[in-house]
Amino acid sequence: MLKPNNSWMWYYDQKHDALMLDLGEEMIFRVSIPTKNLVPCAFTRSVFTVDDASTYQTYLEGVSSLDLPAPRKVEIALNAVAANRFHKPMMPKSWFFKDLKNAHCPSEGDVVTLYTEDGQANFLVIENNGNASLCMSAEVEAVNLNNAKQMQFCDTIKVMNDRMEAFEAHVEMPVSFALVG
The missing domain is CATH 2.30.140 (Spermidine Synthase; Chain: A, domain 2)
Structure with a gap:
């Protein structure tokens, strides 16, 4: 399983028009949130914080009982951390x-x-x-x-x-x- 560390960085990639998470070792995670749904601070480079790591662990534990392959569990957990931190408020649908x-x-x-x-x-x-x-x-x-x-x-x-x-x-x-x- 992917373990967070203090070198991970959030940044916005204009070429791909997407929020990204640099995981180090030449690994980049592309967040699934559409650009129009991102808050302004998502466009500024920022570190993957201790709170992000804790939230990631909470989400990873939450999806552990789902019948999904491990890479999909990591994918949803990382996207959920990004949504928790960078998603604009929404009205219920x-x-x-x-x-x-x-x-x-x-x-x-x-x-x-x-x-x-x-x-x-x-x-x-x-x-x-x-x-x-x-x-x-x-x-x-x-x-x-x-x-x-x-x-x-x-x-x-x-x-x-x-x-x-x-x-x-x-x-x-x-x-x-x-x-x-």
């Missing part, structure tokens, strides 16, 4: 998701399930502002929100907490048999 009677009040780093007209999808909670949370798609396949709108892996959306259900990992338990006779 809860109408894409079903209202739930027994809603879940999530914490930062929780994985939640949201239900659309077409099915369900898992999202990582980046931040909870009380009534609504900024969430990131944790689905490798596109999530259909309606006939005209989809979300891709690591896309963000703000959703009212009354639409969220706690994620339950489906763990296969090994079956043991006793030989009798």
Whole structure:
């Protein structure tokens, strides 16, 4: 797994029109947040802080129970750190998701399930502002929100907490048999 260190640097690459994270050793991570959704400080070079490293660990632990390959878990965790630090505030777009009677009040780093007209999808909670949370798609396949709108892996959306259900990992338990006779 990728371990943060004090040489990592956030910077904006004008050539690629994207926020980047220099991981050292000639490795660069391209953040998935569209430029139009970045706050002004995202365009200034800055260090990957101790708080960023702690937040990264929180998100990595949150997605650990998802059925994703390790590189995808690192990808969503790094994108979530970038969103936590550099994403512009958003208004909720809860109408894409079903209202739930027994809603879940999530914490930062929780994985939640949201239900659309077409099915369900898992999202990582980046931040909870009380009534609504900024969430990131944790689905490798596109999530259909309606006939005209989809979300891709690591896309963000703000959703009212009354639409969220706690994620339950489906763990296969090994079956043991006793030989009798």
